Amino acid sequence: MNRYLLRRVLIAIPTLLGISFVIFAVLNLAPNDPMAQFALNPGIPFEVRENIRRSLGLDQPWPIRYVKWIWTLVSTGDLGYSFNSRFPVAQLIMLKLPVTIWVLGSAYLISILLAIPIGIISAVKQYSIFDHFVSAFAFIGFSVPTFFTGVLLILLFSVNLHWLPFIYDSTLVVKDTDSLIKLLKQSAMPIMVLALFQTATLARYVRASMLENLPLDYVRTARAKGIAERLVILRHVFRNSMLPVVTLIALGVPGIFGGALITEQIFRVPGIGSLVISSIETSDTPVIMAVNIVYALLVVAFNLIADMVYAFLDPRIKYT
């Protein structure tokens, strides 16, 4: 197990290097100049601009800058400074991360808690009205793009009913019940949008996995032993069906981070997603690099976690 883990981590390293190299190369091969914002400013003469360029290290060829960037990152954990805000990038990300994790985390948790019972019931009562309803809901839920659900929710809850605000207030500090309610109100719609999509996707997996296990021999054995149907479903079938689902839950985390980009943009949630978009729009290379690395790290890490969890839960699997 440990050797397997070690090998997996070692394989992940070239992947991460490859991704960072691809992104760095794309950023630097593009004919976009991070200094362009100064070019139109008559207050900054050409020499000053060149000095800024040199002070940021942008006069060196990009392969050298890449090696320097990766070396600083590995040796000191330093992700550099944002060109725009002159803020350390790591600090910038840490500043935005809590909001994103709050919204994504609650949405994912809600969808897991909803999807599991929904999936179980609709598998046990296959072809019932409930099952047809769930199947249709799940199909629609993952086909409708999040930006449209977001717009519909805004139309319903903000424009028509005036229940919820549709712009996320980042300055809100939770110190009493009133501000807590305010926070819950302003997070409700982004969480709903994400939870709807994830519930739909997960419920399908839970249902499919349950259906795969239900006709198996061990289920018949359990029933033959006289175990109550409830226990057969919950103790025997459910536990076995959860194996692939747990993996899928872990594998879904990077995807939900990607999807959050759009949701954060609709509701103006000041999280990682909005940081990506604003940094791309201002050619803030260090921030773009760092956020992409964080995303890639998430993908690689959760792939690893998924495998680990699977091996831990299923004693039949032995990794060497």
Added chain:
Amino acid sequence: MSQARADSFSATASPTSGIRAQKVRTLWSNSWRQFQRHRLAMVGLVVVTAIFIGTLVGPFVWTKKIGGVNFADASLAPSLDHPFGTNDIGQDLFARVLWGGRISIAVGITSVLASISLGTIVGAIAGYFGGRIDGWLMRLTDLFLSLPQLPFLLMVIYLFREPVRQMLGPELGIFFLIVSVIAVTSWMPVARVVRASFLSLKHKEFVEAAHALGVQTGRIIFRHILPNVLSPVIVAATIGVGGAIITESALSFLGLGFPPDVPSWGRLLYDSLNFLEVAPHMAIFPGMFIFLAVVSINYVGDGLRDALDPRKTG
């Protein structure tokens, strides 16, 4: 199966006898029969076809202009004159949605064709040749799978928008850019499926027979093995069209897609955001069309998956 073969055999063997075989059951007609049993897939097929024909023929029938400014008719609610209402500068939304459909569907189909071809070629080469080539190609596939898709898409489009636009013009340029980035970031699952099938098929007798007959490698790959891999690829392609429409809409929705004078569905939705309170119809109609198109395409894909599954042939 043997019955079907006997039927078609007798039909071809005695054409002069006047007795035609009642039903010639080919692989495709079997699949079609299976597909028809999936009711929702049939509904999806009808809806997709309707949207398809509507966007192709519609602009010739509904001849209201999609450009131009007419503030007298700004933000009108749906009426007989404007079935979907008008937008903030008085353009007819129905005409714009029809045009937008052309663009969204064109992006969807073109990018899927590109991504399927790329994935099939990579998968076929990796699976057929194996060894070191396979190792490197699969490493590349893994790399692309770990690439954060949406941030990467946004970055590439933002950075290369201007030069490509200067090279190919504002409309064709952004079309080309969007199609190629969607293709480059979505070919991996197909490559994996094709590779897996090639690995198991390349040692089968019919391939050996082809080898023995002296068939060239390229012909073996494309004419002998590839047709056997077609069904998962067709299913992936169908569902991919829906995915590509969503991706294009998402890009336009984030303001990084088509310019405002090219009304793709996502762009129309993006344009509506500032007028949600005064003109909700500006958001609802384009959004409904994205949703309808994608749900229907996904149902068709679902039906195809069942229909092309050899275990379910009835």
